[in-house]
Amino acid sequence: MTSNLILLRHGESEWNAKNLFTGWVDVDLNDKGRAEARRGGELLAENDLLPDVLHTSLLTRAIHTAQIALDVVGRPWLPVRRSWRLNERHYGALQGKDKAATLAEFGEEQFMIWRRSYDTPPPAIEADAEYANFADPRYAALPPEARPATECLKDVLGRALPYWYDQIVPDLRDDKTVLVAAHGNSLRALVKHLDNVSDSDIVGLNIPTGIPLCYELDDDLRPVTAGGRYLDPEAAAASIEAVKNQGRK
Numbered sequence: 001m002t003s004n005l006i007l008l009r010h011g012e013s014e015w016n017a018k019n020l021f022t023g024w025v026d027v028d029l030n031d032k033g034r035a036e037a038r039r040g041g042e043l044l045a046e047n048d049l050l051p052d053v054l055h056t057s058l059l060t061r062a063i064h065t066a067q068i069a070l071d072v073v074g075r076p077w078l079p080v081r082r083s084w085r086l087n088e089r090h091y092g093a094l095q096g097k098d099k100a101a102t103l104a105e106f107g108e109e110q111f112m113i114w115r116r117s118y119d120t121p122p123p124a125i126e127a128d129a130e131y132a133n134f135a136d137p138r139y140a141a142l143p144p145e146a147r148p149a150t151e152c153l154k155d156v157l158g159r160a161l162p163y164w165y166d167q168i169v170p171d172l173r174d175d176k177t178v179l180v181a182a183h184g185n186s187l188r189a190l191v192k193h194l195d196n197v198s199d200s201d202i203v204g205l206n207i208p209t210g211i212p213l214c215y216e217l218d219d220d221l222r223p224v225t226a227g228g229r230y231l232d233p234e235a236a237a238a239s240i241e242a243v244k245n246q247g248r249k
């Protein structure tokens with residue numbers, strides 16, 4: 001028996017377009033991102049991949065992407081569970097900073113370490129910084145020690161895996177087609193787990209905006225096809241290249 005998992009990174013956000021590190025800052029989609037979300041829904045419908053349940057982060061760009069895509073497939077009524085555990089990686093003191101300016105100031109090696117290394121987080125954000133998130137009411141129930149001031153991908157995996165095992169796996173075991181609408185780095189963490197990507201190889205893995213990545217999972221919830229399948233491979237390749245080169249002129 002196999003089960004279907006659909007990973008969907010939000011469409012382009014207002015800050016993606018401005019090349020700003022975003023993390024937990026709650027920006028919305030821009031018009032291009034809303035169009036990408038609609039296309040994502042069309043791709044699901046064209047491939048007859050109709051989700052039975054939705055899981056999203058607590059961030060607007062992922063929530064709206066899922067709503068738009070599910071409107072297209074005619075399933076806005078799906079049961080949904082939302083969690084901070086699917087949030088984008090917290091980018092610490094880089095939140096709100098321009099990626100090109102950061103690259104110019106700190107150089108290629110440091111930029112890539114902060115952006116794509118597995119276990120080195122950016123500098124922590126100050127509690128009173130403009131783009132800190134400690135006072136955000138959506139995290140009010142979280143004890144202070146659970147509210148990150150910065151995260152590396154290893155941190156993201158550590159807080160996302162419990163959600164994978166406790167909330168997503170049961171839906172897959174119930175033979176539901178599961179849609180997870182999340183973010184570039186929280187999905188990199190899930191892909192690292194699913195495909196057993198090494199700590200060094202994960203550095204080179206990027207997730208495109210708005211294009212469904214579909215996994216058929218076996219009884220052990222391992223991919224039948226390594227890496228899954230993007231429903232529009234050409235568009236995914238182009239978007240991945242653009243994500244990879246963000247910050248570069």
Ligand SMILES: O=C(O)[C@H](O)COP(=O)(O)O
Nearest residue numbers: 020021022023088115184
């Ligand atoms: O949080 C952000 O800045 C983006 O959504 C992801 O950025 P990255 O691709 O630079 O990690």
